[in-house]
Amino acid sequence: QGPSPTPCNECESCVEITASASLDVLEIDGASNRGINEIRELRENIRYRPAKSPYKIYIIDEVHMLTGEAFNALLKTLEEPPAHVIFIFATTESHRIPIT
Numbered sequence: 001q002g003p004s005p006t007p008c009n010e011c012e013s014c015v016e017i018t019a020s021a022s023l024d025v026l027e028i029d030g031a032s033n034r035g036i037n038e039i040r041e042l043r044e045n046i047r048y049r050p051a052k053s054p055y056k057i058y059i060i061d062e063v064h065m066l067t068g069e070a071f072n073a074l075l076k077t078l079e080e081p082p083a084h085v086i087f088i089f090a091t092t093e094s095h096r097i098p099i100t
Contacts, residue, residue: 013053024053030062030091036069043077046085055086063089064096071098 007014016022028042042058050056060066066074078087091097 022053024050024055025057025059027059027061030060031065034065034067034070036067036073039066039070039073043073046077046082049084055084057086057088059088059090061090064091064093068098071100075100 007017009015009018013022013024017025020027028038046056046058048056081087089097
């Protein structure tokens with residue numbers, strides 16, 4: 001079925017997501033992947049459609065740790081994301097995220 005607000009936790013997609021084994025839900029640690037080169041790689045990879053789910057979901061944890069250059073590189077993608085991509089940003093320091 002793919003990601004939903006009320007997961008069944010029984011289908012193949014739910015089991016893969018729970019086990020961190022889904023090709024369509026990717027978590028990126030912003031603290032250790034914070035530079036412009038990592039964001040350029042992410043921008044290249046978002047053109048690929050999801051393997052099983054309707055969406056490819058990128059969760060960027062510690063998003064406040066991205067460099068200014070990395071945020072700038074990500075900005076155009078955030079303004080015009082492909083229809084099959086969803087970004088989720090997680091942070092405990094929202095005041096450190098550049099205002100755009």
